[in-house]
Amino acid sequence: MNTRRSGLAPRTFMLLLMAYLLLPLLATGLYAFAENWQNTLLPEAWTFSWFGEMFKDIRFLEALWTSLYLCLITVVLSLAVMLPAVFVITVYFPRWESFMKGIVVLPYAVPGVVAAVGLIRAYSSGPLNISGTAYLLVGAYFVVILPYMYQGIRNSLLSVSAVELLNAAELLGASRRSAFVNVILPNIWPGVIVSALLSFSVLFGEFVLTNMLVGGHIQTIQVYLYRRVGESGHLASAIAISYFVFILLLSALLMRLGTLGKR
Amino acid sequence: MKKMKQRQRGVILALLPFVLMVLAFQVVPLLSMLTGSFRREDGTGFTLGNYLHAVQSAYYMQAIKNSLLISVSSSVIGIAAGLLCAYCITRFTPAVRDRLLMLSNMTSNFAGVPLAFAYIILLGNNGVFTLLFKQWGWSVFSDFNLYSWSGLILVYVYFQIPLALLLLYPAFYGIREQWKEAAALLGAGSWQFWRTVGLPVLSPAIFGTLGILFANAMGAYATAYALVGGNYNLLAVRIGSLVAGDVVTQPQMGSTLAVLLALSTLLAVYLNQRMVRLTEGFVSKSPRKRLWRREASAGVRTAALEEAGQ
Numbered sequence: 157m158n159t160r161r162s163g164l165a166p167r168t169f170m171l172l173l174m175a176y177l178l179l180p181l182l183a184t185g186l187y188a189f190a191e192n193w194q195n196t197l198l199p200e201a202w203t204f205s206w207f208g209e210m211f212k213d214i215r216f217l218e219a220l221w222t223s224l225y226l227c228l229i230t231v232v233l234s235l236a237v238m239l240p241a242v243f244v245i246t247v248y249f250p251r252w253e254s255f256m257k258g259i260v261v262l263p264y265a266v267p268g269v270v271a272a273v274g275l276i277r278a279y280s281s282g283p284l285n286i287s288g289t290a291y292l293l294v295g296a297y298f299v300v301i302l303p304y305m306y307q308g309i310r311n312s313l314l315s316v317s318a319v320e321l322l323n324a325a326e327l328l329g330a331s332r333r334s335a336f337v338n339v340i341l342p343n344i345w346p347g348v349i350v351s352a353l354l355s356f357s358v359l360f361g362e363f364v365l366t367n368m369l370v371g372g373h374i375q376t377i378q379v380y381l382y383r384r385v386g387e388s389g390h391l392a393s394a395i396a397i398s399y400f401v402f403i404l405l406l407s408a409l410l411m412r413l414g415t416l417g418k419r
Numbered sequence: 420m421k422k423m424k425q426r427q428r429g430v431i432l433a434l435l436p437f438v439l440m441v442l443a444f445q446v447v448p449l450l451s452m453l454t455g456s457f458r459r460e461d462g463t464g465f466t467l468g469n470y471l472h473a474v475q476s477a478y479y480m481q482a483i484k485n486s487l488l489i490s491v492s493s494s495v496i497g498i499a500a501g502l503l504c505a506y507c508i509t510r511f512t513p514a515v516r517d518r519l520l521m522l523s524n525m526t527s528n529f530a531g532v533p534l535a536f537a538y539i540i541l542l543g544n545n546g547v548f549t550l551l552f553k554q555w556g557w558s559v560f561s562d563f564n565l566y567s568w569s570g571l572i573l574v575y576v577y578f579q580i581p582l583a584l585l586l587l588y589p590a591f592y593g594i595r596e597q598w599k600e601a602a603a604l605l606g607a608g609s610w611q612f613w614r615t616v617g618l619p620v621l622s623p624a625i626f627g628t629l630g631i632l633f634a635n636a637m638g639a640y641a642t643a644y645a646l647v648g649g650n651y652n653l654l655a656v657r658i659g660s661l662v663a664g665d666v667v668t669q670p671q672m673g674s675t676l677a678v679l680l681a682l683s684t685l686l687a688v689y690l691n692q693r694m695v696r697l698t699e700g701f702v703s704k705s706p707r708k709r710l711w712r713r714e715a716s717a718g719v720r721t722a723a724l725e726e727a728g729q
């Protein structure tokens with residue numbers, strides 16, 4: 157029975173790991189609340205003023221708003237496009253699934269910087285000149301969250317046995333469409349919400365595509381943060397910490413939903 | 420007959436937007452990049468000149484070499500630390516284990532620009548620790564420069580370890596207690612067990628994870644961009660400045676380097692997929708469940724991947 161008891165060595169190593177991982181976070185947090193912090197182990201004086209300044213900065217609020225609505229639009233668009241498509245593929249063409257897996261794995265085998273090169277080349281001239289616009293960015297974002305949405309929707313469909321449900325609904329006289337809307341959708345909704353939130357948090361942290369595709373025209377929170385780093389360290393810390401807390405709350409919500417879904 | 424037709428129309432309507440989106444924003448850009456890499460500087464004709472130029476130019480070769488070196492080193496360090504921690508984490512009770520994993524995953528949200536920034540606060544030129552060490556006279560650290568090779572490694576390893584831990588620890592549950600007992604009964608020591616049984620069983624997971632970590636580091640842009648900007652010659656940053664730089668852009672050359680970068684990451688992810696299939700062969704207790712867990716972890720994995728790769 158001793159095997160489940162953690163010895164001294166595992167504890168030491170995990171403690172070291174946690175120190176390594178949490179130290180930068182902790183320092184950013186302290187820096188955000190420090191009035192000044194030089195030559196001492198801990199800051200000498202504390203203040204909330206950096207956070208106050210952050211909310212007074214109109215550019216910050218604008219960037220936050222831009223991030224929120226760009227992410228929201230993309231996630232909603234993705235839901236509208238992916239729900240019917242994944243449903244049809246899972247139910248009618250299960251043979252295509254390996255092909256789909258290939259398409260879906262591509263976004264994470266292709267780094268953001270490479271995707272940006274292709275997008276810039278394809279859309280900066282010719283009939284569809286949408287370079288630097290939000291349309292291009294939303295399209296790029298759509299591909300970024302493709303794996304999460306596909307995987308999430310597909311897993312939800314499989315775990316509620318969508319095909320059997322559908323057959324049962326049809327036997328009882330429902331049309332395919334009404335079976336999808338009234339039977340399948342309500343059943344897969346919890347899982348779909350989880351992948352939508354996950355996608356949202358991924359997009360919220362997106363930097364490379366945003367910076368390369370529309371960096372000069374549209375400022376999201378990440379681009380804004382990058383611009384501010386050089387100016388005031390304390391203010392940038394306050395922003396970084398707020399961003400992190402927001403993402404943390406989002407993932408806490410995700411986890412709660414995930415465990416609720418399992419029950 | 421009419422119903423069949425209607426159904427067909429419904430199926431097409433459901434698939435069409437998806438196909439269009441994938442074509443427009445995934446397939447076409449990649450093809451455009453591929454053809455672009457074979458175009459002359461003025462954007463016409465067909466040439467292998469860009470690739471030749473990339474190979475002959477000391478500048479681009481240095482970027483490739485730096486990126487490869489930093490990716491391999493940070494992946495190997497990440498794997499080593501990840502293995503150690505993954506083993507340690509299986510020694511805790513499930514409740515503690517889950518909490519530790521949660522903490523480690525939480526930090527993977529802290530990637531890209533904010534991460535680079537945190538390190539600048541801590542160890543940059545005017546970083547808190549830099550000044551403290553100077554004051555305390557710890558000269559060991561005076562050579563350390565965050566904006567160079569050693570600093571980059573430190574930051575890259577930071578986002579590699581949680582990912583390695585997450586991908587590796589399930590594999591440790593494939594090693595049964597009975598095997599250890601059997602080995603002990605046959606007279607094998609703990610070291611001998613790990614060398615002859617444990618590590619070989621883990622090796623597909625190790626190599627697979629190595630592939631993911633390598634691709635992750637090769638594609639990492641935000642962290643490097645925010646930390647060293649143009650001062651350190653890395654492939655991803657180089658591509659970025661060739662295509663969307665402030666000075667004159669060279670889309671053809673950018674495409675060429677991007678194709679080379681994509682080839683390396685595609686290869687690494689392909690390796691991972693092969694290894695995952697291999698692992699499924701002999702670790703799984705119930706294959707279905709394993710698969711699910713892998714897919715779940717694939718989700719988190721991508722989360723970390725994307726964030727690091729920004």
